[in-house]
Amino acid sequence: MPGYGKYRSPEEKEEFVKQLGADAKQRVIDLAENWEADAKDVAEFLIFSSRFPDYSVRNQMLIYKQNPYAMFTAGYNQFEKMGYTVQKGEKGMRIWVPHNITYYRGKESEPWKRLTKSTPKAVRDMIKAGMLETREELQFYRYGVVFDIAQTNCPAEDYPKLVGLGCADELHAAAFDIISEYSNRCGMPVRTIDLKSVALRGYYESETCNITINSRLADTQRLSTLLHEMAHGMLQHGMDTGKSRAQREFEADALSVMLESAMGLPITDTRKEHMSVEYKNYITELKTGKTDEEKAEINEQIDKVFKPIGDLYKRHAPQILAALRLSGIQPQPIKTAQAAPEQEEKTPEHIMDKPKRKMNRSL
Incomplete structure (x- = not known):
């Protein structure tokens, strides 16, 4: 199967994106179900507390x-x-x-x-x-x-890993700027300010479609948070969707982790912990008041949740990756047994569909 960077037919491109989506979806489920904080990190957190x-x-x-x-x-x-x-x-x-x-x-x-x-x-x-x-x-x-x-003037490096602000990375800093511009073109303007908090990493405002990111975050955590808040906007969270908080947060985590996986980004411990907690909360909500037979059908409901997430992934992932490549950044999607090694060739410009200037509410 050809990589993102290789010239290919529309059919090959569609099949490749489909495969990446399936791989990323499974990665989300595995992380959400199996991730547990390292005992050393928990101990460090308790000592700090x-x-x-x-x-x-x-x-x-x-x-x-x-x-x-x-x-x-x-x-x-x-x-x-x-x-x-x-x-x-x-x-x-x-x-x-x-x-x-x-x-x-x-x-x-x-x-x-x-x-x-x-x-x-x-x-x-x-x-x-x-x-x-x-x-x-x-x-x-x-x-x-x-x-x-x-x-206070407590430096970021003094925080324990579980509440850390991420690490510095020039590549991720550059990717943040490029993806922020992509978000702006999609009608979701991004601003970075000091939120006077180490717990609040960022937020999406459904009324204005604005995204705010905490300037205290280091490069990797800042990029991860941006993708998470963009996912809220793409999924129209904040509108009258009837979704619970746990479902909204899990959906945003799932879409952002899928995008991060396509880019080859390391999934931060903060994101893993957040997604794991919200996934388990959402599953508990689905099973509450259900019979044993109905509980056995929960996996099918999870598949239904992934349908709009997968559609959005297929729409935005190629454009984000193309935007990064056109700026000289070569993302390396996480390789799986099915995926072929990445190629060196550059993605042709005509593959990237330019997003609309104003954000469509159907995002």
């Missing part, structure tokens, strides 16, 4: 209301103790902080005395040394301020 304080449910709700994308929060002084500094001009999130009163005594027969600012230093030293018995009582709550890790 342990450096930050736990909060009450009430404070968790307060933090979520003020910044739903906050990932790790701590006070100004706590961050400084960890070697990080809150960036100038950042606005903190207000939470409730308990104010406790400390009492101390030397013997059980002695009355409790309140520890205050005027307590002699000698007594304070004895308390620190554990020479005096102490107890605490909650007096009242007052407001305190915490910041998210994204509001």
Whole structure:
């Protein structure tokens, strides 16, 4: 079977794209069903998390209301103790902080005395040394301020792998620019800004068809996120489709992973984890309330989900790959047992159908 870069007949081209689509679909299912986080990555994540304080449910709700994308929060002084500094001009999130009163005594027969600012230093030293018995009582709550890790100068390399921002790669940086231009021509303008978060990587706005990418991401993660958000637009997510969040997210992951596979891009751990979680959530939704016989038919429903995804893949993959080649980037699709080795020849320009200037709602 000829590769993307070889001159071929329309029939050969159609067969090749069909085969790549089938291979990419199977890759999506395999990744979604079988991927599990590496134990080392999970341990690294837990160690990182342990450096930050736990909060009450009430404070968790307060933090979520003020910044739903906050990932790790701590006070100004706590961050400084960890070697990080809150960036100038950042606005903190207000939470409730308990104010406790400390009492101390030397013997059980002695009355409790309140520890205050005027307590002699000698007594304070004895308390620190554990020479005096102490107890605490909650007096009242007052407001305190915490910041998210994204509001500090914590470098990306200090984040654990599971919440990492990707790696630098000049090829992926160049591909990001080219595919952004393709997205613009499809009516999905792309902008890259600091979203003041390490959890929010990007988003697609269905009302305007705009795509926003977090500038904190490194090249590989930025490209992966762009393809995911483009997939939301191509699939018309956000419109009244009646699809659940899990189905929308899995569909976008599936299409973006298929495109990444065609380009030979490494699938990031973040994308694998996200797709795996949403796939399992979607399967659970499909099986809820179903009989054993109906559950056995779930695989057929998954095939129905892949029909529009496969159609969009066949429409956009050749044009994206051609655009990359015309810019001097030679994508290397992931090879399978059925696929022939890639050829050196360049894709002729006439194969690439130029996308429409305005995004058609049927994308």
